[in-house]
Amino acid sequence: MKQKPPIDDKLIEFRFPTVQETVLKNGLTVMVIEQPKIPKVYYRVGIQVGEKHDPPGKEGTLDLLSLLIKKGTQRRSYEEIVEQVDFMGGELDAVSRRDFFYLFGEFLQEYAAQGLEIVADVLMNPVFPPEELEKEKAKMLADLENEKSSPAFLANRKFNEVLFQPHPYARYKTPESLQAIDRQTIQEMHDRYIRPNNSYLVIAGAVTFETAVQLAREYLEGWEQKPLPTETTPEPQPPKRRTVFLIDRPDSEQSNILLGNVLFNRKHPDYEKAVVMNKILGGGASGRLFMYLREEKGYTYGAYSSIRTYKDHGAFSANAEVRTEVTREATDGFFEQFRAMREAPVSEEDLKNAKRYLIGVFPLQNETPSSIASLAMQQKLYDLPDDYWNQYLKAIDAVTREDVQNIARTYLRDEEMAVVVVGDAEKIKDSLTAFGPVKVFDVDNNPVE
């Protein structure tokens, strides 16, 4: 007789390291996580400015800002920055997202001070050289052109547009919006938002709280605070009834299906329950969508769902790339599985497996000082409770079968879903009318009659 695999059923205990915190005179919140094992220091600046703050018609501004910020400052050329960062055994990078802007630096412990001095210089004094702006714009335009041939890109762009408009999550970069951006646009965005009273700094690694705070004071207390613009963002107005948005790619052999509805934001108390529900429905190769659409029906190579939560709002989504001739059947398959989640509670076994996975994968994903720093940053930026990461796994473990069913009933709203399909319109348009009115667009997002 075969032996049974020795799987442990207990809940693993994750002890989030102590985060010490102080606020500088200019309003910059500094968080310190002492992790002395590796002689390196990690800096992570998180700023509450995102691509949603791009000036209307100038989408791409913050993205360009992130690419240009280390291309030269009032004190250093790009070559000097690169050489000095390399010299310190370091890395320095910036990135923009929907809601936030991040700057990362990591350096050998002995260069903790010089490293932070460069981080501060890049943050406070970038000059955004015009010739570098033109280079980056040209690359971005080429990327936009390439992305038109990516069905997943086209589907996501449409999905966000129709679910979130008129909220700025709906907006996206175009050649025109990039052309409208000049050095001045970027400089203004920097002046307005890249401010200490709008930012968090996490310092992690081989440094004590006292030293870290001293360094932050020395290099960042001179960062000038300014009153932040007050903004009201409009609420999303998704379609009131289910609508199909079909992006025509003639001769596609596959249809890329992406469907879903608006959901709560990251801070919502139902988040952890929804994560468990999603794991069972479509989180990976053991999810129901995968088992049904791939294993049972053979429509696709993979089918998944996800909970996408941002600062202001979120979305539930499900997706698959399917053979053109089964586009309608596959779409039906999604709705069947949503219905099943609402109609009957999941089995004890499925619930247990989902929790085991979610609780088990968490420490694996958060092993390094920089990933721990990232969690500390998320807690602040998403305005989560102070002890959130110590509670997160307990919250997952507390989810019941009833919770899962209630979540499905409340948040899987078939009749309000946007169904985005990228594929050969001539072959699939008629069959898609079964799901609601069909609106057709070309790959440049122009409506097609």
Place this chain on the structure above:
Amino acid sequence: MKEQPTVAPHGLSIPDPVVVTQISSEPQEGQIVLQRLSNGLTVVLMRDTTVPIVAVDIWYKVGSKDEEPGKSGFAHLFEHMMFQGSENVGKAEHMKLISDVGGWMNGSTNKDRTNYFEVVPANQLRLALWLEADRMRALAINAENFENQRDTVKEERRQRVDNRPYGPIFSELLDELVYENWAYKHSVIGSMVDLDNATLEDVRKFHDVYYRPNNAVLAIVGDFKLQDAMGMVEEYFGPIPAGPTPPAVDLSEPPQQQEKRMQWEDKFAPHPAFVCAFKIPPRGTPEYYPLEVIEKVLFDGESSRMYQRLVEKDGLVLHLFGGVDARLGPGLFLIFAQVKPGHTIQEVEAAFWDELDRIKQEPLDARELQKVKNKLKAEHFSRMERAYYKADLLCMYTAFFEQPELFYTELDRYLAVTAADIQQAAQTFFNKNQQNVIEVYPANQ
């Protein structure tokens, strides 16, 4: 009495002693525990309770170098068989069991060794050890699995070698050009003919000779209690019988007297490319370390010399990489440079040699030497951030050198390299009569 770790000049805390073989109590965090079971299995353990995870990594001391002529590709084909089930584990179940608990796993084969690993939540250590022991003890070897995996490997060869731009160069052509000795001359993926000739009997023999506890090193790194972990290791691996001592392989190479050069027409390459390699001494020898420092000088980071010269200043090259291919026997120092439209392989080659001559003629100044050593330190420390990398380093140092303490001490060998050592290494190994060049041309031009 509890010993305190000491802090080395480069900032890393090093436990004292670094390696323990007698255990009476829990070791210090970071201390290396070395154990050997009576069947010859070497076990290396290191506790790190920062995060509740554990990495299990097993190295079998067998790679493509151990294959006989006519059996190229066999070590890698065998690696595939290790995922086809064993006495208590169904086909493809290994992968599912690990990913269902939130873990990840894989295996890989190179010239010198084959490895298999799992990284799992700390409470699933038993599962990972049970899975590895089951396939070491009782692999499911049958004709259906074998045929199926033979086809998979042939498909992998088509995708990764035969139908990919520049694919055959590093998997096949360069080694065939550089090496005289069959051990490294043939590819890991193997030839289609040899793959077709492999038999089920070969699979059985291979498992019997090479996949025995006395030919393996098992590393466990992460959050565990030593007594518990060793108890599980004894329980699952202890009963597996030892095998014969596998035959030793001669890796020696005659010194190269003459330049070797070939032209290659690549069906998929969009642009010409310049490829050049020099034979270098085995990893771990004193002559080896300056060469890895040279790699940093020439190729690491946006401020490195080759990048600044070929990409930024001369604008000759679109993509560039290079450095050391470290092996248990003679390795390679190589460059790959994809030529920018409007320029030629000859221009790239001339600029490349200019930079090599510079490093041969002028000693590095103090700042540049410090920069590359800092990069080496940072790279070394980054590997120590993750349980899997730590386990893999412990396996390497133990399997190749029987010196797990190199985990802490090898860095000193890099940091001791002087400007004179660098110049001497460049003068010794980078000469035109020792170069092996592949000029790659797009086939349709």
